[in-house]
Amino acid sequence: MTVETSIAQLHPDRVLVRGYNLVQMAGRRSFGDTVYLLVMGELPQGKEGDLLEAIMVISAVHGIDSPSTHTARAVANCGVPLQTAVAAGISAIGENHGGAGEACARLLQEELDAYPDLPLDALAQQIVAQARAEKRRLPGFGHRFHDPDPRSDRLLLLASQWGLSGRHSALAEAIVATLRKVTGRSLPLNVDGAIGALISDLGMNWRYGKALFILGRTAGLIAHVQEELDTGKPFRFASKLDVEYLGVAERPLPQK
Amino acid sequence: MTVETSIAQLHPDRVLVRGYNLVQMAGRRSFGDTVYLLVMGELPQGKEGDLLEAIMVISAVHGIDSPSTHTARAVANCGVPLQTAVAAGISAIGENHGGAGEACARLLQEELDAYPDLPLDALAQQIVAQARAEKRRLPGFGHRFHDPDPRSDRLLLLASQWGLSGRHSALAEAIVATLRKVTGRSLPLNVDGAIGALISDLGMNWRYGKALFILGRTAGLIAHVQEELDTGKPFRFASKLDVEYLGVAERPLPQK
Amino acid sequence: MTVETSIAQLHPDRVLVRGYNLVQMAGRRSFGDTVYLLVMGELPQGKEGDLLEAIMVISAVHGIDSPSTHTARAVANCGVPLQTAVAAGISAIGENHGGAGEACARLLQEELDAYPDLPLDALAQQIVAQARAEKRRLPGFGHRFHDPDPRSDRLLLLASQWGLSGRHSALAEAIVATLRKVTGRSLPLNVDGAIGALISDLGMNWRYGKALFILGRTAGLIAHVQEELDTGKPFRFASKLDVEYLGVAERPLPQK
């Protein structure tokens, strides 16, 4: 039995990726171009690879108190190899942290597919109304620390300057405006949401909304894990917790 | 109690990395420059960031039968989120796969530190003789499929063209020549070894020998996991195994 | 700020779990009783702990070609610590492998909650009809290798003998009978489904349907990882793949 793939092909003297020689690409094409090729199957025609690099740069690192970073450092602190700690940090990029890019991309793509002819303002109002009726948060909007999220503004600006903006990011901005009008609160497009919107404008499947964030963040995880291996005293993370026990009081073990 | 870090600092309107505004870096600096900054604490003065990009490009993907890729796809095949499968693939980048870059960098750095005045040929002979006496493989030399490894040759060439080659990669090449002379066999510098040598020439701690490979490979893992989620039928990896049972024959369970 | 928990409380001379002294429990209470206490908050009144032990025994190991086992061995083969390989194996216990216990428990619990007064045969027919109308597989029914699954039969028998069977396992058996009648095919209750039904009869949240399987399987993963560390030659898993490349043919890299 065989396993099929359309991504890479090995030869003793070269590695082909989507038909191109990866060895020749090194030094001639950026890592962003390579990621674009891996995902889309073709090399970019314009600045798409640069936009992916910008996404990765801006995702690379946030605070040590970002959940993925905190997890990677806490695991590194236990005395494990680098890759084990980095893997634990990546495994934490779930629905509540970093994962909103995927959900936001999906939302934007599905809504624009379902209502291709609706003006974006009307579509945004419909999306917000439905989420409020179902008491559902819209993924990619709002941030616990940044308002506005300067990372989103920067990425949207670059995409616009490079001619890579499209209807998905426009819809995201219409949703922000509608949310402000309807709720009276500011729920800015956060970095996950901006990534979700922009990779949708690039034509990528919504699943890559989380993947690009993971890829950029891996750089920061590596640096943080190394810093922890160099400087962290064992047990320093877990022991910082103040614990409150809410369970049943001590009781004798019954005879069996 | 507090956790200390020298990497990043958060403000509502910006994220500082080693003192620079990460938001401004997006679009102005490459991902390779950002990785260099994270690792070394300073922006590159020359083409160092480009060399890191070339390392990441060349590490991005190999065959589907590369252990990290195979693991990530096999886990994705079980019905888990993207980050869980990618994390499993990264966790497999250990001593036997991808990990030689760390060990090779350490070897080259420690030997050059210990014998700064020895000519490289003499040092290479001493290293090879000692490894043979201890029946130890030298990490970073030899590859099961590539001979020479075209990825190593390409990276060494780029480093040389960009003025970034140094004594570590020269020592690695002297070891290859010595191995050929002494053993009569060709044990080329493999891609792990080349990365280990070049990051040493850049002045990085040997621990980053594995980290750069991990970072590049994450791109390929993401594409492979997506392909598996799109096309793979459940159970297709595990069920490809032919199993030979070598244990004791069936026997009755004794009464207790 | 504090983190709350109702599970355990530490004292220098004892560890309390749900109010009982864990140190005294060792040697007096089984691991199955301890798991029951952790999950339910109380010690079992009857043979509930023995049933959990039986579930863990029967989940402990399956073929080396079971996905979680295959993953753990493939990762161990790359030269990583035991816990890294075991963790990778556990991370593969997803929707397509081991995860059906959770989905099956949820289905049984939700249907019995929604239709408490319907006879089980009628409820089974309604469930099967709806799944067929939606072209949805029922989780926990059917196995690629076992028919019937001897593990399910054994667990259901033990629960019945120990007075621990209830309406969830009865509904599961009614679904098997209905599936046979309606589809003409045998779709036996598999081990995941049996665990899901039985932990539901014990009053556990459906989420534990996957957890008990994970716990038992960890024993087998440990033994398999140790065997791999003792006997496995590097690269033996990935290199067993036959690969078929379906992508675009080789093409020249365009000038940028």
Place this chain on the structure above:
Amino acid sequence: MTVETSIAQLHPDRVLVRGYNLVQMAGRRSFGDTVYLLVMGELPQGKEGDLLEAIMVISAVHGIDSPSTHTARAVANCGVPLQTAVAAGISAIGENHGGAGEACARLLQEELDAYPDLPLDALAQQIVAQARAEKRRLPGFGHRFHDPDPRSDRLLLLASQWGLSGRHSALAEAIVATLRKVTGRSLPLNVDGAIGALISDLGMNWRYGKALFILGRTAGLIAHVQEELDTGKPFRFASKLDVEYLGVAERPLPQK
């Protein structure tokens, strides 16, 4: 090509483990007996399975501020499936946490192999003297919270009552006595060290010193992850950190 194993063999109507029918074992043999069989290849002749159960019971849970538990909960808090969070917790059981059992078992086994005829007191003095000369901590001795560690005392007592104590645990106790005499400090045998000594007395390879702890702890991780999924508000772990930035001050991004 084939993969060899001596552990399990599949038949449609039964699963054989080391030659015994796993299906029949459920309900007749404990999980501890099953673990012993998996590890040693034979069913226990005496209370060995009960001792393994006691080890697993006593390892099952500690504080929420134990590193593996803290990690699993922090990852669960990010919105991932149960198995992903449990896997992250297990991956943290490294050299600084839970891993000392492996190192301690290795030490005891290698010293007793190397000096089979030396009285245990003399051997303990030699081991302590050498560790002090090399400024090396002895793995398995000392605990940040418990002194003595009540878990170790309980396990040693059970092993003694059940006739399963041997020279490894006696050597461990001699080392404790020597440490007290030589250093004037109390460095009690901790739970990792007790497990390492007792599995050595059972004849197990030192590698299982960490494995038994992992297996028991998985039970606690599952309960803690479920509690987190039920009650934990997103971001509550990472955001508890107080961060002190020690890096370079803000500086302008140079033109490229």
